[in-house]
Amino acid sequence: MAMTSLHLKPPICVDIWTCKLYDPEGREYLDLYSGIAVNSLGHGDPDWIRVVTEQAHTLTHVSNAFYSIPQVELAKPLVACLFADRVFFSNSGTEANEAAIKFARKFQRYSFPDKKEPATEFISFTNSFHGRTMGAVALTSKEHYRSPFEPVMPGVTFLEYGNIDAAGKLIQSGKIAAVFVEPIQGEGGVHSATKEFLQSLRGACDDSGSLLVFDEVQCGLGRTGYLWAHEAYGVVPDIMTLAKPLAGGLPIGAALVTEKVAASI
Incomplete structure (x- = not known):
């Protein structure tokens, strides 16, 4: 399946680090693409989720004037x-x-x-x-x-x-x-x-x-x-x-x- 036609749903396991993804039909993919080196911690890393959530509750964006x-x-x-x-x-x-x-x-x-x-x-x-x-x-x-x-x-x-x-x-x-x-x-x-x-x-x-x-x-x-x-x-x-x-x-x-x-x- 071409990358452009892959429609992903959230990983089944989000409480542990995972490199697996699933399409709407439930087929499992081993993600060796990693967003071209972007997703360095995989999907659903708990520490990443924690700090992003904490920051979202605090402040999401200000102008670069600050x-x-x-x-x-x-x-x-x-x-x-x-x-x-x-x-x-x-x-x-x-x-x-x-x-x-x-x-x-x-x-x-x-x-x-x-x-x-x-x-x-x-x-x-x-x-x-x-x-x-x-x-x-x-x-x-x-x-x-x-x-x-x-x-x-x-x-x-x-x-x-x-x-x-x-x-x-x-x-x-x-x-x-x-x-x-x-x-x-x-x-x-x-x-x-x-x-x-x-x-x-x-x-x-x-x-x-x-x-x-x-x-x-x-x-x-x-x-x-x-x-x-x-x-x-x-x-x-x-x-x-x-x-x-x-x-x-x-x-x-x-x-x-x-x-x-x-x-x-």
């Missing part, structure tokens, strides 16, 4: 276990990448005010996926994601994933606001970067003033044996985007940034 205690309580451990100093929350991974696009362009204008033409362009890589909104889809390499909505955001160059020479040459042109890369690609077929590739991107960005953005929306939060995929390489970005398993099934996204980047916002 801070809330849960927002701060989530930001603190993220910052504590990462390179980042600040966290910007959103509703999804694609919104987190949109934020990173904006932050990168603002950073270039703020950091190099005397530059006649601030860097506004981006590098992405073959087999990449960064989202479906107009900016994020422009960074996504598969043409069939972009072509129905063209013209999308201009100024994106797609390079071969892992090509050190091509990336270094273009970064040094002075036109690149940021390089977006997945340390381990998901949509593209689970391709892992090499340490040398990520190190070369880090060095080239440091030399040119470009920002390095790691998209860990799909590969982050413990999916690789490390809490963050980039830990295996010993390379840290200026911005990291995160979403999917962060709320175990509820909409959330986060762009985590260094103080250097945050100061420009």
Whole structure:
């Protein structure tokens, strides 16, 4: 049965963690899809149900003109276990990448005010996926994601994933606001970067003033044996985007940034 025709009813057992789902005819499915890495705790996890219920009884939504205690309580451990100093929350991974696009362009204008033409362009890589909104889809390499909505955001160059020479040459042109890369690609077929590739991107960005953005929306939060995929390489970005398993099934996204980047916002 195709995924699009699967009509689910609530799991029979909701008082224990389960990876089983049932359709209206009662057929049982073992859920290995997990909402594309979103439902990290499975269906009906009791702790997840408890905290969601408690929060719903307390407060469900306020404008981002205000801070809330849960927002701060989530930001603190993220910052504590990462390179980042600040966290910007959103509703999804694609919104987190949109934020990173904006932050990168603002950073270039703020950091190099005397530059006649601030860097506004981006590098992405073959087999990449960064989202479906107009900016994020422009960074996504598969043409069939972009072509129905063209013209999308201009100024994106797609390079071969892992090509050190091509990336270094273009970064040094002075036109690149940021390089977006997945340390381990998901949509593209689970391709892992090499340490040398990520190190070369880090060095080239440091030399040119470009920002390095790691998209860990799909590969982050413990999916690789490390809490963050980039830990295996010993390379840290200026911005990291995160979403999917962060709320175990509820909409959330986060762009985590260094103080250097945050100061420009």
